[in-house]
Amino acid sequence: MTESDEERQNLGVLCFYPHRAMEARILAALAAAGYDDLTPAQGRIAARIGPRGTRLTDLAEQALVTKQTAGHLVDQLARSGYVERVPDPTDARARLVRMAERGLAAVAVARRVEVEVEAEWTAHLGEEATAQLRAALTRLREVTDPYR
């Protein structure tokens, strides 16, 4: 801005700030807890791994990157010990990406920070406004998330 302080920014941009802030806080907390070899892109992929493992193709689709990119990031995550690849019992072509021990520990840290940051936001906005915000964003996802 600097001068274009036409405060009414578009909703997409307004959504950017909280997202970025949350991501930065989580990454910082992870780094402080010793998980300092995680990049944002790795985190975005890792965050989408389901409890029983997720296929690479699904991860790629949900994170909106190509299979190649997802594969690359999963390679790194596996090398750092956060995830492991196991065969998919239902399909010999596929392999499931699953959290490894180190990954689970990191997730626990991330979850704690999420809760903490949301508490701060709630303190700033108030309980009711925060609940409305969550409701609106959740409904908005119906029209903005093609992979819901």
Added chain:
Amino acid sequence: MTESDEERQNLGVLCFYPHRAMEARILAALAAAGYDDLTPAQGRIAARIGPRGTRLTDLAEQALVTKQTAGHLVDQLARSGYVERVPDPTDARARLVRMAERGLAAVAVARRVEVEVEAEWTAHLGEEATAQLRAALTRLREVTDPYR
């Protein structure tokens, strides 16, 4: 997801979907209108150029990238004719990045799409909920945007 459908996602992630959707829509419309040489990163920088020009350092700070990265992206934008660098009359060290003709035309397209997308979202959420959403996001920015 795929199975971890614990619908209550953290607010940061929920913010991601609208932001991504808006960005994608704008970029697609620009590409369709002939501005197909814009990358998302270039767009993010360009979106922050004020009406009378903005310093590189300010652009970098607001987009949360280094001066080098911002300079690199501005180079590309200049080469494609979207922006131009002019001397800052108030400081001989500085140069202002300003929209060029092609840039202004592209901005006009982007603005139209913004309005269009917001209208769709409003139709989905309702007038009141959308207004509340905007209000909440704007207030949230007070604690999530260090460069406000």
Added chain:
DNA sequence: CCATCTAGTCAGATCATCTGACCATCGTCA
């Protein structure tokens, strides 16, 4: 049992981003 689709990998390129070092100018305070 063949045609086709899906899961994933390999290779190579490009773009985005960073760190570190550097130069020119500004602003200030002795």
Added chain:
DNA sequence: TGACGATGGTCAGATGATCTGACTAGATGG
């Protein structure tokens, strides 16, 4: 007024993230 720290910006080089295109192995349905 002139030396010095702060600021605006660039250069060089490295790494990371991402893409397109081509490929292999296994699944699936007539």
